[in-house]
Amino acid sequence: DxxxxxxxxxxxxxxxxxxxxxxxxxxxxxxxxxxxxxxxxxxxxxxxxxxxxxxxxxxxxxxxxxxxxxxxxxxxxxxxxxxxxxxxxxxxxxxxxxxxxxxxxxxxxxxxxxEYLAPPHIILRKGLIAGTVYPLLAQHMAEYMASTLFHTSLLALSTLQQRKEVARFCGNIEMCRLTEQVIFTEPYMEASNNRWTSPHLDADAQALREDAIIKLEIAGLKSKFCEKTQALLHGDLHTGSIMVTQESTKCIDPEFGFYGPMGFDVGAFLGNLMLAYVSQDGHATSENDREGYQLWLLKTMGDTWQLFSERFVALWDKNWGAGDSYKIEVYNTKELQSLVQKTYLSELFQDSLGYAAAKMIRRIVGIAHVEDLESIPDLEKKVACERRALNFAKQLLKERSKYSDIRQVCNALQGSQ
Ligand code: ADP
Ligand code: SR1
Ligand code: MG
Ligand code: MG
CATH class of the missing domain: 3.30.200.20 (Phosphorylase Kinase; domain 1)
Known part of the structure; x- marks a missing residue:
C-alpha cells in the first residue's frame, strides 16, 4: 500500500x-x-x-x-x-x-x-466579489489555457506520446467520477447532496429536473467529458483556483487534472466569470452600483476567448504537422489548414459554452456553491441573482449553437434577467 x-x-x-x-x-x-x-x-x-x-x-x-x-x-x-x-x-x-x-x-x-503566492496575491473569486479590476487577467488566462491545452493535444504530440500520458492520468478515476456525479448527474435528479435557496428556488430546481432538452444536452457534455482525451486539463478551473495581483495570475489546485475536452477548462473559467457577473447586482451599494465593473467582466470574458483563440491558432501555425492529428502531407494547403483550424476552434467554442453553462447550473442547485452568490447579504437579491444565473445558463446550454462569437454571448448575458 x-x-x-x-x-x-x-x-x-x-x-x-x-x-x-x-x-x-x-x-x-x-x-x-x-x-x-x-x-x-x-x-x-x-x-x-x-x-x-x-x-x-x-x-x-x-x-x-x-x-x-x-x-x-x-x-x-x-x-x-x-x-x-x-x-x-x-x-x-x-x-x-x-x-x-x-x-x-x-x-x-x-x-x-x-511556492507561496504571498499577498497581495488573493483568490480571484474574492477579488471579483470586492469589485477589483485585474487588467491582465484575460491575457494571462488566455496564455495559460492556450499553452497547456495546445501542447498536450494531438496538435503538438504524436499519438504514441499522448497515449502514454493519457494512460498515466487515467488513474485519476475517483476525481473524474466526483465531477461526473456533482456536475453532470446530481443537479438533474433528486439527490440528497443537492441544495438551493429554498423555498424560493424549489420550482426552478424542479423545472430543471423535468427539462428533457437540458437532459439531452448535459448527456452530450458528460459523454465528451468521459470520452474525449483531447488535452491535459486543469480540471477545476474556477475562479477559486486562480490567485491574482494586478500584475500576476497563477493557477493552483489542479487535483482533478486528466486528459479531457479542452472546453471543460475554458468553460469553467468563463462560467465562473458569468457567475461573478450576475452576482454583482447583489453586491451593489448606493456608493457603487457595480455597473462599470460588470462591463469590465464582460470585456474580460470577450478578451479571454479572443486572445485564447488567437494564441491557440498562433501556436498551431508555428507547429503545423508537429502532432499526429493533421498530417502535413494530407492538410497540405494554407486554405485547408485554415479551414481545419476554424472547424476545430468552432467546436471548442461550443464545448466551452456548454461546460460554462453546466458549471453555472451546478453552483445554484448542486452540492458546492460559490461565495459570489452565497455572500450576497440580502436574501431577495440573492434569489434574483441565482435565478438569473440559472435561467441564463439553461438558455446557453440549449441554444449555444446559435452563437458563433463570444460578443453575442456577452450581449445575451447583459440582456438577461
Ligand atoms: P482545495 O483543493 O481544498 O480547494 P486549494 O489548493 O484551492 O485547496 O487551496 C485552498 C486555499 O489555500 C486557497 O484558496 C488559497 O487561499 C490557499 N492556497 C493554496 N495554494 C496556495 C499557494 N501556493 N500560495 C498561497 N496560498 C495558497
Ligand atoms: C464535493 S464537490 C466539491 C467541489 O469542489 C471542488 O473544487 C470541485 O469543484 C468539486 O466539484
Ligand atoms: Mg481549491
Ligand atoms: Mg481542490
Whole structure:
C-alpha cells in the first residue's frame, strides 16, 4: 500500500514534518522555533498550511482520505495529491508564469510543498466579489489555457506520446467520477447532496429536473467529458483556483487534472466569470452600483476567448504537422489548414459554452456553491441573482449553437434577467 505510512498532519505536526526534511527546513531558514505555521485551507477538499521562516516561505498542502467540506462520511482517494503535483509540474513547464513551483512531493503522505503566492496575491473569486479590476487577467488566462491545452493535444504530440500520458492520468478515476456525479448527474435528479435557496428556488430546481432538452444536452457534455482525451486539463478551473495581483495570475489546485475536452477548462473559467457577473447586482451599494465593473467582466470574458483563440491558432501555425492529428502531407494547403483550424476552434467554442453553462447550473442547485452568490447579504437579491444565473445558463446550454462569437454571448448575458 503506497499510503501505508500516511499520517494526517496538523499545525504542530507540520513543523515536525518539515524539521525531518532538511531541504525544506533550509528554505525557511533558522530553526523550527523561528517558523510560523498557519492552516489557511478554504477549499472544499484539502488542508493547506503556510510556513514562514527568517529566510523564506512555502505552502504545504495535504490531502486527507475524505472530502473536507463533507467530512469522513465521504471517503476520497489520497492519490489526488499525486495528480495535482504531476499537473502542476507539467503545466508549469508549459506556462511557467502562471503556475506555482513545486518544491517537494511526498507520495505516501499525499503532501505537496510549493511556492507561496504571498499577498497581495488573493483568490480571484474574492477579488471579483470586492469589485477589483485585474487588467491582465484575460491575457494571462488566455496564455495559460492556450499553452497547456495546445501542447498536450494531438496538435503538438504524436499519438504514441499522448497515449502514454493519457494512460498515466487515467488513474485519476475517483476525481473524474466526483465531477461526473456533482456536475453532470446530481443537479438533474433528486439527490440528497443537492441544495438551493429554498423555498424560493424549489420550482426552478424542479423545472430543471423535468427539462428533457437540458437532459439531452448535459448527456452530450458528460459523454465528451468521459470520452474525449483531447488535452491535459486543469480540471477545476474556477475562479477559486486562480490567485491574482494586478500584475500576476497563477493557477493552483489542479487535483482533478486528466486528459479531457479542452472546453471543460475554458468553460469553467468563463462560467465562473458569468457567475461573478450576475452576482454583482447583489453586491451593489448606493456608493457603487457595480455597473462599470460588470462591463469590465464582460470585456474580460470577450478578451479571454479572443486572445485564447488567437494564441491557440498562433501556436498551431508555428507547429503545423508537429502532432499526429493533421498530417502535413494530407492538410497540405494554407486554405485547408485554415479551414481545419476554424472547424476545430468552432467546436471548442461550443464545448466551452456548454461546460460554462453546466458549471453555472451546478453552483445554484448542486452540492458546492460559490461565495459570489452565497455572500450576497440580502436574501431577495440573492434569489434574483441565482435565478438569473440559472435561467441564463439553461438558455446557453440549449441554444449555444446559435452563437458563433463570444460578443453575442456577452450581449445575451447583459440582456438577461
Ligand atoms: P482545495 O483543493 O481544498 O480547494 P486549494 O489548493 O484551492 O485547496 O487551496 C485552498 C486555499 O489555500 C486557497 O484558496 C488559497 O487561499 C490557499 N492556497 C493554496 N495554494 C496556495 C499557494 N501556493 N500560495 C498561497 N496560498 C495558497
Ligand atoms: C464535493 S464537490 C466539491 C467541489 O469542489 C471542488 O473544487 C470541485 O469543484 C468539486 O466539484
Ligand atoms: Mg481549491
Ligand atoms: Mg481542490
Amino acid at each position: 503506497l499510503h501505508a505510512n500516511f499520517k494526517p498532519l496538523n499545525e504542530s505536526l507540520v513543523a515536525s514534518y518539515v524539521k525531518s526534511q532538511p531541504r525544506l527546513g533550509a528554505i525557511l531558514g533558522g530553526t523550527s522555533a523561528d517558523w510560523s505555521v498557519k492552516e489557511v485551507g478554504d477549499g472544499n477538499l484539502n488542508f493547506v498550511y503556510i510556513l514562514e521562516g527568517p529566510k523564506g516561505s512555502f505552502v504545504l498542502k495535504q490531502a486527507l482520505p475524505y472530502v473536507r467540506c463533507v467530512g469522513d462520511s465521504w471517503p476520497m482517494t489520497l492519490e489526488r495529491a499525486f495528480f495535482e503535483t504531476t499537473v502542476l509540474r507539467e503545466h508549469r513547464r508549459l506556462a511557467p508564469n502562471h503556475v506555482p513551483e513545486v518544491y517537494h512531493f511526498d507520495h505516501p503522505m499525499a503532501l505537496t510543498v510549493m
